[in-house]
Amino acid sequence: MYAVIKTGGKQYRVQAGDLLVVEKLDGQPGAEVAFGEVLLLGEGEAVTVGAPTVDGAVVNATLIETRKGEKVKIFKKIRRQGYRRTRGHRQTETVLRVTSVAGAGKESKWEGTIDLTPKVILDARARGLGDAAVPATIPEAPAAKAEAAPAPKKKAAPKKAAAPAPEAEA
Numbered sequence: 431m432y433a434v435i436k437t438g439g440k441q442y443r444v445q446a447g448d449l450l451v452v453e454k455l456d457g458q459p460g461a462e463v464a465f466g467e468v469l470l471l472g473e474g475e476a477v478t479v480g481a482p483t484v485d486g487a488v489v490n491a492t493l494i495e496t497r498k499g500e501k502v503k504i505f506k507k508i509r510r511q512g513y514r515r516t517r518g519h520r521q522t523e524t525v526l527r528v529t530s531v532a533g534a535g536k537e538s539k540w541e542g543t544i545d546l547t548p549k550v551i552l553d554a555r556a557r558g559l560g561d562a563a564v565p566a567t568i569p570e571a572p573a574a575k576a577e578a579a580p581a582p583k584k585k586a587a588p589k590k591a592a593a594p595a596p597e598a599e600a
Contacts, residue, residue, distance in 0.1 A: 431538035433531045434470040435489050441469065444489060444528045447540035454522040457493045459546050463526060465489040471533045478534050487533025491526040495548045499523045525549070 432445040438453025455463060468487035471478040478484055498520040506515040530539045551561060 431471070431473040431531050431536060433468050433472070433487065433489050433533070435465045436467045436469055437465060444531065446528055446531050446538045447542060448528045449494075450491065450526045450528060451499075451523050452526060453524070454496060455493065455524045455526075457496075457524075459493060459495055459548075460544075461493045462529075463491045463493055465491070468533060471531075473536065473538075484533050489528060490530045490532075491528045492544050494525040494527055494544070494546055496522060496524045497549060 432443060434441055434443050436442075437455070440453070442450060442452065444450060457463060466483070466488055468484045468489060469480050469482065471480075471484050471487055478487075480487070499522070500520070502519050502521075504517040504519065507513065527544050528540065529544075530537060532538070554560065
């Protein structure tokens with residue numbers, strides 16, 4: 431069973447178990463999100479089109495993370511005038527796992543487990559860096575903070591021996 435939902439001014443075709451990246455939504459990781467604006471429901475050949483939405487249809491999802499998307503570069507140039515300007519922008523986005531699609535007396539649920547590991551950690555693990563390369567902006571569990579010991583201080587480098595003074599000629 432699949433559905434077409436509308437969020438953030440865009441439409442998405444989803445089914446139970448899909449990983450979805452949408453415009454930023456409010457909520458903490460692990461929060462349940464329900465989309466009531468379902469425009470279309472379909473299962474095989476049977477398709478229900480809403481006018482404008484399907485009555486009683488709902489798509490449920492779990493919020494995994496809110497992050498910044500890829501950088502978009504804006505470059506302006508006027509040729510032969512020495513005018514060049516470069517700007518950049520990173521849109522915030524929310525990653526969701528669709529858990530169920532329900533409507534028209536039918537329901538489709540996803541039976542998997544939801545992993546709340548952010549993409550930053552997954553990318554670091556893929557590069558072989560483990561969890562040590564994770565920036566400090568990601569909140570850690572309170573137990574992990576209590577166990578962390580302060581970093582040892584570095585010793586000063588030993589001083590080099592002075593070169594012998596040149597002898598004076600008589």
